[in-house]
Amino acid sequence: MVPRKRADAQRNEKTLLDAAAAAFVASGVNVGVRDIAGRAGVGVGTIYRHFPTRADLVVAVYRHQIEACAEAGPELLAASESAHAALASWIDLFVDFLVTKHGLAGALQSDDATFQTLHGYFLERLLPVCAGLLEAATEAGEISADITALELMRGVGNLCIGADTDKSYDARRLVALLIAGLRVRPS
Amino acid sequence: MVPRKRADAQRNEKTLLDAAAAAFVASGVNVGVRDIAGRAGVGVGTIYRHFPTRADLVVAVYRHQIEACAEAGPELLAASESAHAALASWIDLFVDFLVTKHGLAGALQSDDATFQTLHGYFLERLLPVCAGLLEAATEAGEISADITALELMRGVGNLCIGADTDKSYDARRLVALLIAGLRVRPS
DNA sequence: CCAACATACGGAACGCTGTTCCGTTTACCA
DNA sequence: TGGTAAACGGAACAGCGTTCCGTATGTTGG
Incomplete structure (x- = not known):
């Protein structure tokens, strides 16, 4: 069947995940591979060998948090x-x-082929969740219906770009404005 | 005083601007320098020699349109x-x-040092214009005041990222939602 | 018209990326 | 304990932006 992985390989995979997580925090998700390897x-x-593409590594590092977000x-x-x-919450x-x-929002929207997988994973996991919430709010008559979950997530993701490096830019406030714009006006 | 530039240098500068404009259209503002040089x-x-940084080239190519936007x-x-x-218009x-x-919105928000000048030029030229419009709308009591012109422009710029490569993403609609969110609610 | 000088040009070379590849080492198991 | 397959390390490669300098060319004073 599937032969068990070698012990040193298991150890290295865990070590790599920790090192990558630290490197992402210190220098963003675009940190150089030699930096991660050194750590x-x-x-x-x-x-x-463990993570053929950058996207695989990013997903592995953040998988738990993404799952938590999806389940929430x-x-x-x-x-x-x-x-x-x-929906707002x-x-x-x-x-x-x-x-x-650091830099994850930018990587998500990048048209770089390396990150297509990353984009794909986020969408696969979170888009249905967002769509469910959006549909519920639409059925309750609380928002206007002319936006798709995909557009909403892209817009929100875009608004988060650079929010970590520029403290004079508050992504949360702008996202709140966007969500406010979604709401049906009391006429 | 200032000695006139050599004729071939003037010619090359114009040739370069045209080639760069064509390359930007074809491959985005991040097109390789060898591509532009080849064209x-x-x-x-x-x-x-003519454009020490990428930002100088981009600004030179789009200066007219930026000015037109500022004057509008x-x-x-x-x-x-x-x-x-x-403001909406x-x-x-x-x-x-x-x-x-192609890719200009992304370059504008990039934290790459190369594009800091580009970011700076846009802000210097367009921020006062945006601030004037925002202030006028605020004074007219038409929008809530808790957003700065800088944040608004950053938000709008962010929402435009990737709008050229993905036809299922309509930046205009999302920007419209953002502006709608700005408006004071008829209570 | 023609030196001689400054200016500008071309592209090789450099440093830095991500990525691949292979000789060596290491863990596993009979 | 020896043999085998898996995994490792880092040199090597390709492709980027950028720099640099030997060469070519426009300009100008004689």
Whole structure:
């Protein structure tokens, strides 16, 4: 069947994840591979063996947080007063995640082929959650319907770009404005 | 005084601007220098002599359009029914400019040191215009005041990122939502 | 018209990336 | 404990932006 992985390989994978996480915090998700390799005390070849693309490494580092964000969607919908409030809360979670990850928002929207997989993973995991919340809010008549979950997530992701390096730019406020613009006007 | 530039240098500068403009359209503002040099039929050294940084080249190529956008601000304010309408129209102009320039929006927000000058030029030229429109709309009581011109422009610029490569993403619609969110709610 | 001088040009060379590749080492198991 | 396959390290490669200098060319004073 599947032969168990060698012990040193398992160890190195964990070491690499830790090193990459530290490097991402220190220098952003675009940090050089030699930097990560140095932190982990391995050669660059070892990185590519475990994580063939940059996207694989990023996903591996942040998988838990992404999962947590995805699972929070239905929970918020069940616990919130209104669907719109649930949507707003969930977007808050998403924004919090993005702005604390140096350069991640930028990588997500990059048209670089290396990051297509990353973009794909985020969409696959989070888009259905966002779509569910959006649909609930639409059915409740709380927002105008002329936006797709994809556009909403792209817009929010875009607004988070650079929010970590420029303290005079508050992505949360702008995202809040966007969500406010979504809401149906009391006429 | 200032000795006149050599005739061939003048010719090359114009050739380079045309070649760069064509290359930007074809491959985005991050197109390789060798590509631009090839189109212009010059060596790469010639590019750096005329335009020491990438930002200088980009600004030179788009200067006219940026100026036009800047000058349109006061004109729109004078011609529009309301200050809010003028602001919306001006933002439309800005968005139109950005989304039609392959990768320019991304470069504007990039934290790459090469583009700091570019960012600076845009802000220097357009920020006062945006601030004027925003202030007029605020004084007219048409928008809530808790956003700065800088944040608004950054937000709008961010929303334009990637709008040229993904046809399922409509930056204009999202920007419109943002502007709508700015408006004071009829209570 | 023609030196001689300053200016500008071309592209090789450099340093820095990400990525690949292969000789060597290491863990596993019979 | 020896043999085998898996994994490792880092040199080597390719492709970028950038610099530099030997060569070519426009300009100008005699």
